[in-house]
Amino acid sequence: MNIVTAVNRALHQEMERDDDTRVLGYDIGMLGGVFRATEGLLDEFGPDRVIDTPLSENGIVGTAVGMAMRDDRPVPEIEFMGFFYPAFGQFMYAVAKMYERTGGDIELPMTIRMPYGGGIKALEYHQESTETFEIHAPGVRVICPSTPYQAKGLLASSIRCDDPVVFMEPKRIYRGFDDPVPTDEYTLPLDEARIVEEGSDVTVLTWGAMVRHAESAAEEVDADVEVIDLVTLSPLDVETILESVKKTGRCVVLHEARRTLGLGAELSALVNEYALDRLKAPVKRATGYDVHFPDNDIEDDYLPDAERAKHAIEAVMSYEF
Structure with a gap:
């Protein structure tokens, strides 16, 4: 489906x-x-x-x-x-x-x-x-x-x-790809993030349409990337987020929403409050810009994609205190 x-x-x-x-x-x-x-x-x-x-x-x-x-x-x-x-x-x-x-x-x-x-x-x-x-x-x-x-x-x-x-x-x-889906009814938890790919060098936190861009970026960088699909934006699965960041020591947040006061800002604060001593680089956000969503002829320049995620991952990987 x-x-x-x-x-x-x-x-x-x-x-x-x-x-x-x-x-x-x-x-x-x-x-x-x-x-x-x-x-x-x-x-x-x-x-x-x-x-x-x-x-x-x-x-x-x-x-x-x-x-x-x-x-x-x-x-x-x-x-x-x-x-x-x-x-x-x-x-x-x-x-x-x-x-x-x-x-x-x-x-x-x-x-x-x-x-x-x-x-x-x-x-x-x-x-x-x-x-x-x-x-x-x-x-x-x-x-x-x-x-x-x-x-x-x-x-x-x-x-x-x-x-x-x-x-x-x-x-x-909506119609971007098909995956196997059970025909019988089933339920999934409403309070758990999903570990899409396990890695040891950097954590990418994302959700929705951006997950596939995060996966693409992970394949193109010279780093072992852990991709976390938040799934539940409220309440956050804080345990999964922090366990991942403490393990990798680096964090990138990828989201489509505007940068200022987007959920990435809260995630960055969460990591800084509870995992600062484990960080090897500041948290990096790859997001939409602080403007109204543009006309459709330039929306591709506005929307975050795998390339923007790749730059963010490379930035935290090369950072030195």
């Missing part, structure tokens, strides 16, 4: 397993979603469980909150991460805080799916990678798969989770 097919299969199996699971969003029914991730669900489960909504992200998320409060397990889709901003009030005031403000009486088992990032030459607002906003909200899990196998298992786990989940889907690689 590719990633978008894996997402579709997970949605289908979870809706088949639990009648309380419903999907909602703009164009998700008859159209099957802009990327066809919900294709076929309307025919299988009907309009009571596959709900085409008006074009109102605030309304989509607010409606999903109400559904979750009545014991449904809604899976709202935001067509693109850049369209999530109108719903940010609902996200901060209700989704992130409902459990705490009710003293644990009300849980919100909802999974907000949203394609994120660049790489498809789309229009303005369609290319955002602002996961930092969601990560900064306590009470919400933020998950990002990088393979079809992960996408299917993590989405199933997210839908079954009693916490609200933001499920980031890297649309740049």
Whole structure:
């Protein structure tokens, strides 16, 4: 399967397993979603469980909150991460805080799916990678798969989770490659990073579409690179991160989001606080630039890639205090 097919299969199996699971969003029914991730669900489960909504992200998320409060397990889709901003009030005031403000009486088992990032030459607002906003909200899990196998298992786990989940889907690689994926249902942990490649010289921390660039860079440098796919951006798998960096003594963070206040800044601080005495070089970030996502004719110059990751790895490998 590719990633978008894996997402579709997970949605289908979870809706088949639990009648309380419903999907909602703009164009998700008859159209099957802009990327066809919900294709076929309307025919299988009907309009009571596959709900085409008006074009109102605030309304989509607010409606999903109400559904979750009545014991449904809604899976709202935001067509693109850049369209999530109108719903940010609902996200901060209700989704992130409902459990705490009710003293644990009300849980919100909802999974907000949203394609994120660049790489498809789309229009303005369609290319955002602002996961930092969601990560900064306590009470919400933020998950990002990088393979079809992960996408299917993590989405199933997210839908079954009693916490609200933001499920980031890297649309740049939706159909980029196929991997073996079990046809039966299965789940994956929502709090564990994945060691993609083991190494001894330098740790590369990354997630989503950037994982494949990190793997490519690891093959091109004269170093034994350990590639860590974070998978869960909140809460972080701190133990796996620190164990790796303490072993290699060097750390590179590769992410698509803008540099300033991107998750790479938090990861750098984490390493400095708890592994400074093991470092052989300062933490290096390879990221997007501190500008708005550019027009599609120059987006290739904006997006981090294997070459930029390679330069960062070489920089920490050659550093001398």
